[in-house]
Amino acid sequence: QVQLQESGPGPVKPSETLSLTCSVSGGSISSNYWGWIRQPPGKELEWIGYIYHSGSTSYNPSLKSRATISIDTSKNQFSLKLTSVTAADSAVYYCARLDAMGYYFDRWGQGTLVTVSS
Amino acid sequence: QSALTQPASVSGSPGQSITISCTGTSSDVGSYNLVSWYQQHPGKAPELMIYEASKRPSGVSNRFSGSKSGNTASLTISGLQAEDEADYYCCSYAGSSTVVFGGGTKVTVL
Numbered sequence: 001q002v003q004l005q006e007s008g009p010g011p012v013k014p015s016e017t018l019s020l021t022c023s024v025s026g027g028s029i030s031s032n033y034w035g036w037i038r039q040p041p042g043k044e045l046e047w048i049g050y051i052y053h054s055g056s057t058s059y060n061p062s063l064k065s066r067a068t069i070s071i072d073t074s075k076n077q078f079s080l081k082l083t084s085v086t087a088a089d090s091a092v093y094y095c096a097r098l099d100a101m102g103y104y105f106d107r108w109g110q111g112t113l114v115t116v117s118s
Numbered sequence: 119q120s121a122l123t124q125p126a127s128v129s130g131s132p133g134q135s136i137t138i139s140c141t142g143t144s145s146d147v148g149s150y151n152l153v154s155w156y157q158q159h160p161g162k163a164p165e166l167m168i169y170e171a172s173k174r175p176s177g178v179s180n181r182f183s184g185s186k187s188g189n190t191a192s193l194t195i196s197g198l199q200a201e202d203e204a205d206y207y208c209c210s211y212a213g214s215s216t217v218v219f220g221g222g223t224k225v226t227v228l
Contacts, residue, residue: 037219046219099169104154104170
C-alpha cells in the first residue's frame with residue numbers, strides 16, 4: 001500500500017522560501033500524479049498543484065507563480081517550493097496521490113505544519 | 119477560480135440521514151462528473167469517501183453515497199453514527215488541469 005510522508009526544515013521567516021519534500025513508499029513514483037494541498041489552521045483545504053513523473057505540472061492560479069513542484073524519481077520523492085512567503089502561508093501542508101483520470105486524491109500524507117514567523 | 123460552496127454545518131441524530139450540498143458553476147461541477155468527497159477528523163489527514171461524483175472506494179461504508187445534478191453535488195450519509203462526526207470537503211475538476219475544493223462542512227451527531 002502506497003504511503004506518503006512530508007518533511008521540511010520547520011519554521012520559515014517572511015519573504016523566504018518554504019521547501020517541503022514528500023517521500024513515497026510502497027510503490028513507484030513513476031506512475032500516477034502527485035500533488036500538494038494545504039490547510040491554514042481552522043480553515044478549508046486549498047489545492048496548490050500537482051506533478052506527473054514526466055515533470056509536467058499544474059498549479060493553482062491563485063498562487064501567482066510562487067509555487068514550484070519538482071520530482072526526483074531516483075529517490076521516489078517530490079518537492080514543493082513556495083517563494084516570498086507571508087503569515088498567510090502558515091498551514092498544514094499535505095502531499096497526496098492524484099488519480100488523473102478522475103481527479104481525486106486517494107492517498108494522503110499525515111501533513112506537516114509550517115509556520116511563517118519572524 | 120472560486121471555492122465551491124458548502125453549508126458551514128449540518129447536524130443529525132444517530133440513525134438519521136443527512137445530505138451535504140456542494141454548489142459550483144458550469145465551469146466545474148456542472149461540466150464534469152469529477153467530484154470527490156473527503157472526510158477529515160480533527161488533527162487527521164483527509165480521507166477519500168466518494169469519487170467521480172458517486173463511486174465509493176473499497177473499504178468505505180455503503181452508508182455514504184454521492185450524487186450530482188446540474189451545478190450541485192451532494193453527499194448523503196445514511197444511518198448516521200457517532201464516528202461520522204467530522205469535517206467534509208468536496209472537490210471538483212475545474213478545467214485546464216486544475217481542481218478546486220469546497221469550503222468544508224462540519225457534521226455534528228446530536
